[in-house]
Amino acid sequence: MPVQLDNILCLLCHMSEHQKMKAAVKHSARGALVAGAGAFVGGLVGGPPGIAIGGAVGGLMGAWMTSGQFKPVPQIIMELPPVQQQKLCDSVYEIVRNLDWTDASQLIMLVMGSATLKQKVAAALINYINQELRAEIQYGD
Structure with a gap:
């Protein structure tokens, strides 16, 4: 599973970087x-x-x-503790488990090439950031 975890993390970082996603964790x-x-x-x-x-x-x-206090989402993803990374990847794996991929670049190509998959993976990432990290998402520079 570590290879799949790394592949999914690469996919999430690529997607969030492509959409220029930033998040601010609320310090209420x-x-x-x-x-x-x-x-x-x-x-x-x-x-x-x-x-x-x-x-x-x-x-x-x-x-x-x-x-x-916005940080790029790829940075937030990579700074998550391993348990939280695993939880995030598990939710995304449920979406991409039926795809046949061998490495991160192939997974990225498959997901980015399908509007439906792209939307589902993005929704899973946004939901995780909002619910688990209690963070606010911002797009663009």
Whole structure:
């Protein structure tokens, strides 16, 4: 199975690179921590009005810190732990298991040559990124 895993990873990297896919993992916990810290410090310094001001400033800082952190999807795929890579590849393997391929380039050719397969594999990749990684997808530069 390692050869199939590598082939499917190559396919996913090729597809996501071809579509210029980027993803941003949402760090809502970090943003909430900054917002809470801002409210706490504001409360210490300014009392009840300081809580409101500190919370607002902390919330803005938290939102700013967590926005715009997009990474190319091929990079995200290759940085996944092996267990997550396997889970992703298993979902894609269900789509391509009936194809006859010997290496990654042949698998890429077969999938990219079929609009239906391309759409199904892309949907599986997007679904994995959205559901498992809780990430937002962006296309283009």
